[in-house]
Amino acid sequence: MENSTHFKVFRLAAYGDIGQIKYFYFTVVTIIYFVIILANALLIGVICIERSLHEPMYLFLCALFVNQLYGSTGLFPALMFYLLSDTHDISLLYCYLQIYVLYTYGLTEFCNLAVMSYDRYICICYPLQYNNIMTPERVCSLILLSWLYSFFLNAINISLSLRLQFCDNVLDRLYCDNYSVVKLACSNTTLNNIWGLVATVLSFSCTILPTIYSYVRILQICLKSSKETKQKAFNTCTPHIASLLNFSFGWLFVILQGRYETAHLPPILRTILLVYFLICPPLFNPIMYGIRMAKIRQACIKGIEALT
Template sequence: MINSTQVSYFTFGAYFNIGLFKYLFFLIIMCFYAVIICANLLLIVVICKNRSLHEPMYLFLCSLFVNELYGSTGLFPFLLVQILSDIHTIYAPFCFLQIYCLYTYAAIQFINLSIMSYDRYLAICYPLQYNTRMTYKKVAMLIAVTWLVPLIGVAVTISLSVPLQLCGNIINKVYCDNYLVVKLACSDTRVNNIYGLCYTVISIIIPLLLILYTYIKIFKVCYSGSKQTRQKAVSTCTPHLASLLNFSFSCLFEIVQSRFDMSNVPIMLRIILSLYFLTCQPIFNPLMFGLQMTKIRSLCKSLFFGKM
């Protein structure tokens, strides 16, 4: 039996020898990371620099873009090193650090999207009371909750996983996953499973239920309201709903791959599916919100072409 003090590193079992193609994949991943950094930083600067965007909706968007940078940094630099490496291993402390970054990123994303749906619900269903219900103090509190709950919750998850006695050190992915680490345990994992279920309810199920409730209310108002109300709802909710569906389906791919036997699926497809929610969402959000929201689009144009 190998206990946790003797497991000094983990080995990734999803990598395979691609020869010189690894340099091509390195360039592709590097381009993805560069686009994510540039797109999200651009929108953060635009929102922070322009006082006309210091409204609740755009402040929640800024929090979303900061989270995209945070989650991407937890994956891409390490992934780039692994692509060029011949030995795909990671020291245990760095593995748990990566788990912490990626799990907090996913939880912050869900909570942030649920708060954005609540903000749109107030703006559409209670337009006259919006400014009194969504004050800057309340915005600051909601953003703090968005970040603090995952940061504390995942810290507890990691603290329960680190002491486990492990019977192996092979993780069948291209990055660290807490669920797969717990599956390697020889010791009792009931506490991990119970806490994991409770934390999933708090960080994912409750936000999704809140989103469902707010959209039901928004659709009711749109159905009984004027054409102008419907147009406002469509213009503000479309990018949010698209982002939510994209992230939810990508997380579903990730859960299916972790929980079920995917040995019949080609390994390259499994790698692409496992990286989807960490790669496409940070690119999808800036493009969707930047192109769909008129204020952001016009300010981006003026930033680059104003002097011309």
């Protein structure tokens, strides 16, 4: 354990010295966070209040919106604070807490999207048995399992990182992420690396593979079905596929920045790619689903009319 030091804080170097422009950034970030809270909370409220939306597809959407609020809260309050602060130190405890929140958000998002693809698969491939398969108990179990699975995997991840000793405390990030923290360690990180690989395989096999299987089966059914069935499948699956691709690209940007040198990219572009998965999906999903899904759109209009 050469030259290790017991650091009490990490320094988030990505903020740098941004001068007076920090007030502009703070305003933009505040507006984005406000819109995210408003859009997601509005649709959560509509789905909870409107009884006609108490169906599996909308309950899974509600879980998706709740998770997006959870993940955004892991970034935006701290981001707003550090933009205005003259010091950019973050305590080890809060750093690990932020890692846990952001990583559970990421994995839960993939789990929710996988469950939603399974729901569409049952709806399109087994329409007559849909209500018998997707019972309220099963819907609740799938939502709960998505959260518990993510919390459990990331609890192991954090427990392995907590034991590390560090040679440096400077993170070239706007927020804490586990890969950057582990890279600063002087102590042996073999267990962290092994668990990182295991967790990646488990996450991929339990989220991406079921999603791919669901859409392969949906495609097979659509190729043999009527034009009406194809149109129904297209209407219900398009928003989900867009959400999946949007979030997957955002997470990929984070992974690539952690493992490859990106100093040649403009700082503002690096920053956007780093926070994309925490900004674009929570902004994009409620707006897209609110516009694309007639039942949600009508419930929102009815609610606005009732208030006015």
